[in-house]
Amino acid sequence: MRENFRTSLWLALALVLALKAGPELLAGPVALAARQVTDEAGRSVRLPERIERVISLAPNLTEIIYALGAENRLVGVTDYCDFPEAARAKPRVGSVLSPSAEQIVALKPDLVLATVAGNRAESVATLERLGVPVYATNPRSVDDVLASILHVGDVLGEEQAALRLASDLRHRLDALGRRLADVSLPRVLFVVWEEPLISAGRESFLTDAIARAGGQSITATFSAAWPRLSLEAALEEQPDFLIFAYHGSPAEKAAERSLRQAQLKHKPGWREFRAVRQGKVIVVSDTINRPSPRLFDAMEELARTLHPEVF
Amino acid sequence: MATPTVNLPGLTRRRLLVICGILAGTLAVTSLVSLSLGAVSIPVWQVLTAMIKWVMGAQDSIPSEYRLILFEIRGPRIVLGMLVGAALAVAGASFQALLRNPLADPYVLGVSSGAALGAIVILIIGRPAEPFLPLAAFLGAGATIAVVYWLGQKAGQLESNTLLLAGVITASFLSAVIMFLMTTLSGRELRGAAFWLMGDLSTPSPLWLLWLFGVLLVGAVGFVYGVAADLNVLLAGEREATHLGVDVARTKTLVYLCASLMTGLAVSASGSIGYVGLLVPHLVRLLFSSDYRVLIPSSALLGAMLIVLADTLARTVVAPTELPVGAVTAIAGAPLFIYLLRKRSMG
Numbered sequence: 001m002r003e004n005f006r007t008s009l010w011l012a013l014a015l016v017l018a019l020k021a022g023p024e025l026l027a028g029p030v031a032l033a034a035r036q037v038t039d040e041a042g043r044s045v046r047l048p049e050r051i052e053r054v055i056s057l058a059p060n061l062t063e064i065i066y067a068l069g070a071e072n073r074l075v076g077v078t079d080y081c082d083f084p085e086a087a088r089a090k091p092r093v094g095s096v097l098s099p100s101a102e103q104i105v106a107l108k109p110d111l112v113l114a115t116v117a118g119n120r121a122e123s124v125a126t127l128e129r130l131g132v133p134v135y136a137t138n139p140r141s142v143d144d145v146l147a148s149i150l151h152v153g154d155v156l157g158e159e160q161a162a163l164r165l166a167s168d169l170r171h172r173l174d175a176l177g178r179r180l181a182d183v184s185l186p187r188v189l190f191v192v193w194e195e196p197l198i199s200a201g202r203e204s205f206l207t208d209a210i211a212r213a214g215g216q217s218i219t220a221t222f223s224a225a226w227p228r229l230s231l232e233a234a235l236e237e238q239p240d241f242l243i244f245a246y247h248g249s250p251a252e253k254a255a256e257r258s259l260r261q262a263q264l265k266h267k268p269g270w271r272e273f274r275a276v277r278q279g280k281v282i283v284v285s286d287t288i289n290r291p292s293p294r295l296f297d298a299m300e301e302l303a304r305t306l307h308p309e310v311f
Numbered sequence: 312m313a314t315p316t317v318n319l320p321g322l323t324r325r326r327l328l329v330i331c332g333i334l335a336g337t338l339a340v341t342s343l344v345s346l347s348l349g350a351v352s353i354p355v356w357q358v359l360t361a362m363i364k365w366v367m368g369a370q371d372s373i374p375s376e377y378r379l380i381l382f383e384i385r386g387p388r389i390v391l392g393m394l395v396g397a398a399l400a401v402a403g404a405s406f407q408a409l410l411r412n413p414l415a416d417p418y419v420l421g422v423s424s425g426a427a428l429g430a431i432v433i434l435i436i437g438r439p440a441e442p443f444l445p446l447a448a449f450l451g452a453g454a455t456i457a458v459v460y461w462l463g464q465k466a467g468q469l470e471s472n473t474l475l476l477a478g479v480i481t482a483s484f485l486s487a488v489i490m491f492l493m494t495t496l497s498g499r500e501l502r503g504a505a506f507w508l509m510g511d512l513s514t515p516s517p518l519w520l521l522w523l524f525g526v527l528l529v530g531a532v533g534f535v536y537g538v539a540a541d542l543n544v545l546l547a548g549e550r551e552a553t554h555l556g557v558d559v560a561r562t563k564t565l566v567y568l569c570a571s572l573m574t575g576l577a578v579s580a581s582g583s584i585g586y587v588g589l590l591v592p593h594l595v596r597l598l599f600s601s602d603y604r605v606l607i608p609s610s611a612l613l614g615a616m617l618i619v620l621a622d623t624l625a626r627t628v629v630a631p632t633e634l635p636v637g638a639v640t641a642i643a644g645a646p647l648f649i650y651l652l653r654k655r656s657m658g
Contacts, residue, residue, distance in 0.1 A: 100631035103350035
């Protein structure tokens with residue numbers, strides 16, 4: 001009798017709970033229409049099922065969005081988003097480092113795409129507080145760039161286009177790797193900034209990009225992403241090539257190269273580089289600085305310059 | 312403070328109220344204009360409508376992007392600007408009396424470097440999240456205040472020249488430590504730190520911080536205002552002040568602590584915004600009076616207004632990109648200060 005009483009009590013309790021939870025259980029699938037994804041910075045982001053309005057906070061992300069054919073849904077870009085040409089006509093939200101939260105909110109985005117390396121954490125925190133979902137990418141290697149393309153395709157619902165683009169780029173990367181399989185790797189110094197001398201370190205995708213293009217960066221093991229090194233230390237290493245990035249047509253790049261070469265020959269300190277004396281100063285397209293599909297063009301270009309014998 | 316005061320001519324309660332009324336009115340108009348201007352312009356009448364709806368509790372009838380921009384972005388930013396401006400201006404006026412030096416500003420004693428160091432340490436540890444950053448900055452400021460106070464004592468008394476030297480040395484030592492840390496930091500943190508050193512209001516502060524700041528600020532300004540008459544006497548010299556019955560040691564300690572607290576609060580909320588603390592008290596002296604009973608409340612109101620004005624410029628001149636407000640106050644402040652200096656030496 002007592003057992004029965006207890007059982008019926010439990011049953012009653014279960015029934016009450018079920019009734020209480022019922023409407024919520026029914027409402028469940030509707031609420032789940034929003035997706036929960038984890039971005040490349042490890043943040044958990046809640047996104048609507050379909051993204052209709054996206055804002056890009058970095059030039060490389062703008063390029064990826066265009067490459068995926070999702071530009072119709074791109075409603076805002078930064079002042080630095082200069083490629084493709086059409087991106088310049090999109091509404092601007094400010095610079096990469098200090099975008100205007102007001103402008104972003106006014107454009108009513110479903111999603112803002114940001115980069116860990118380029119944007120400030122404060123900007124992301126501000127948008128988060130205002131209820132704007134932010135997906136942050138964080139490519140630190142060439143493989144990561146491919147992964148970023150897939151992730152952006154995934155959040156934008158352009159999985160097929162992203163898969164095509166990424167596997168296309170992957171094939172080009174593999175082909176490049178096969179070509180360079182037997183070459184010896186020259187030691188290079190990539191000059192991000194001349195005074196003070198800044199190069200790319202272990203944490204930068206640039207270091208990996210140089211390696212894939214058949215070069216061995218003398219700063220590859222530096223712990224900072226953009227380490228500052230003394231000219232003395234660089235001279236001690238005597239790299240085989242000095243690499244500079246430049247924005248311009250092939251003819252302009254060639255002109256820039258002769259100019260650099262001539263300048264460095266007379267510059268105190270720099271003229272002591274064996275590479276300068278031997279005319280081994282290289283100018284490569286500045287898309288080597290952008291973790292976008294055009295990074296692969298720049299890698300091929302650099303490989304061709306470093307190893308003309310295998311092309 | 313039942314101390315006999317040097318009676319400065321012309322200060323009546325009525326005059327004080329008129330001056331403060333004018334400044335408060337200007338501050339209100341400036342804020343309203345500032346609310347309507349920005350990367351997205353909102354007509355003033357729409358701002359007013361939205362504010363009325365907000366007060367009536369009908370937030371839902373405000374268009375959502377206006378609601379976000381006015382009450383989540385611009386509004387809190389303007390409030391923070393006012394608090395920071397008032398704190399820096401009153402701190403500046405206080406330090407000028409305390410050190411009997413017209414060049415003294417809120418940063419002269421190294422408080423901002425201490426706060427910046429605290430913030431940068433947090434950036435290195437990698438926790439730029441809300442409670443940590445302002446808290447670390449405030450702890451940095453507090454530690455610096457304590458050290459400089461200890462260094463600035465001579466025979467148990469706060470001695471102006473010793474204090475000034477202790478502050479300058481501490482500030483340059485802390486700046487050197489910051490430079491060392493910044494060169495060893497990698498790129499990303501460095502950019503955050505640079506904004507910190509410039510002074511920037513673009514990151515919205517959480518509501519609790521605004522409340523805390525507001526309450527502490529009112530308390531500190533109240534304390535300094537309470538000893539304003541003593542500060543007038545103190546400017547004539549410490550011995551004279553003692554003869555007139557002012558408790559010099561107590562007044563100096565109180566003013567030092569309040570001014571440092573205000574500076575610490577301002578820096579931990581917005582980084583080091585320059586020139587306001589130096590310029591505003593001098594502007595008030597020129598416009599109204601150098602009586603500290605006028606100087607303290609007027610500096611608070613004028614400082615608040617100038618920061619709101621400067622930040623409005625920072626938001627609009629190259630919109631949608633935003634300038635750090637510290638850059639605007641420095642660009643506008645330095646020439647204005649030189650102008651004041653010339654005018655005063657001419658007249």
